[in-house]
Amino acid sequence: MIHMEPALPCAACPLRPLPDFKPVTPTELASIYDAKVGQRLCAAGATILAEGQVATRVYTLLKGWAFRFKTLEDGRRQILNFLLPGDLLGLQGELHAALPHGVEALTPVNLCAFGSDALPRFFSRHPSIALDITWLSAHEERLVDDVVLTVGRRTAMERVAALLVHLYKRAASAGLIETSGIQLPLTQMHIADALGLSVVHTNRVLQRLRKGGFIRLEDQRLSIGDLQAMRRVGRYWEEPAPRRPLL
Amino acid sequence: MIHMEPALPCAACPLRPLPDFKPVTPTELASIYDAKVGQRLCAAGATILAEGQVATRVYTLLKGWAFRFKTLEDGRRQILNFLLPGDLLGLQGELHAALPHGVEALTPVNLCAFGSDALPRFFSRHPSIALDITWLSAHEERLVDDVVLTVGRRTAMERVAALLVHLYKRAASAGLIETSGIQLPLTQMHIADALGLSVVHTNRVLQRLRKGGFIRLEDQRLSIGDLQAMRRVGRYWEEPAPRRPLL
DNA sequence: CGATTGGTTGAAAGTCGTCAACGGAGGTGG
DNA sequence: CCACCTCCGTTGACGACTTTCAACCAATCG
Structure with a gap:
């Protein structure tokens, strides 16, 4: 079940006030909101991204739980890590190539969607955001290292x-x-x-x-x-x- | 055993001609060489980066084999992945914070060293290089996912x-x-x-x-x-x- | 109400770890 | 040049942590 919804203004994001998140400047906030193309809802148990699928978007998990996984052709499945609000997904694989892992929702999930041009745009125009993205990517690798x-x-x-x-x-x-x-x-x-x-x-x-x-x-x-x-x-x-x- | 050596010009890098590596523009090459602060040699078996150490540099592995690992306090060790020429190291942990993993040389190793200001500089002035760094980071995560x-x-x-x-x-x-x-x-x-x-x-x-x-x-x-x-x-x-x- | 999903438990089998011992290769010092 | 030591690979025996197979139950669902 996939819905696209009108985008929640990033300024009103319920996650940002949490003590765990770094504050952003108004400029950054505006650029992020600018790159946001919509929201997506998935039901519990739904496949958010299929293994091997070609992804064209990057998402931020706004609400709910999900997990990344890989499977062997005989069905053995390994969960790579769990995704909670604030986590990025779709970055691990390169855009426009087959995703090396799948992503599935554990609860009803709400995602913020960014278009495939968002990344290069951030990198060329908003270095601070680009650095944040890289930080998030490195952070997830640390989690996987622990796994x-x-x-x-x-x-x-x-x-x-x-x-x-x-x-x-x-x-x-x-x-x-x-x-x-x-x-x-x-x-x-x-x-x-x-x-x-x-x-x-x-x-x-x-x-x-x-x-x-x-x-x-x-x-x-x-x-x-x-x-x-x-x-x-x-x-x-x-x-x-x-x-x-x-x- | 740590030596710093005069930097090999990136234009003369023996790795770049290999078919596996993406070509770079002369401008990029110049910026990369500009950020390079030297080379470092390590003996086989030497600790390149210690677990928990505060890193101030980022390295590219120019020659030799190495591996990243983590240990449990009772000594059980897990190798996270192997590093071969062309791999980046030191990026996974954030700079100026304790490294969550160690890196050890398997053979005599030759590293290209970049200062801690290289990263922010790439991000603010050379978006294409910044994107490459992020790609390398994501690529390594894919390897770890496989592990x-x-x-x-x-x-x-x-x-x-x-x-x-x-x-x-x-x-x-x-x-x-x-x-x-x-x-x-x-x-x-x-x-x-x-x-x-x-x-x-x-x-x-x-x-x-x-x-x-x-x-x-x-x-x-x-x-x-x-x-x-x-x-x-x-x-x-x-x-x-x-x-x-x-x- | 039958079917499906998720949790639980018992018994048996097996993959893999631990303990121990041995041999060869290389390194060092006398 | 030869003891002596350490590192690495190898093999046997034994034990155990986990898996597999099966069955059962409760709760949910169309």
């Missing part, structure tokens, strides 16, 4: 713990924290596919974390009693991130 | 086969192909750390590939008899890459 470490060298228990802490913190940064936890719109299959595990084993590990009192997770709501304890379980310590740019 | 798929969803046999094919092709692109194969400056420990496997198991898989007649690998020389067969073993098919920019 490699997790999947390659952490045990199943460590992987699950690290992922939950990671998502918890990110959701919090995106302003998605609620009383006693966050909404975690993932099935156990998503967790398994993100961690290189089977669903069954993921389930068992989750049980252990629940029974150990580390997490409460039911009905898509996650709360973590003791974040430090969970970090220890997952051997997971992230570096503090500076305020991030928002396209 | 995630490999480590998360391929079997040990598939992982080894896919990695060998990948490195074989990259070495060929970098002009490192020789009669009957390439020089592969890795120990089995490197392969294991890149694939999330133990050294022992890596060894056994390598034996199977040798005995199956798929590869010849001895004394750091790798040759692959039937590339297509190896691709099938590794379920590994890459998309053709366009000519890449070289900073």
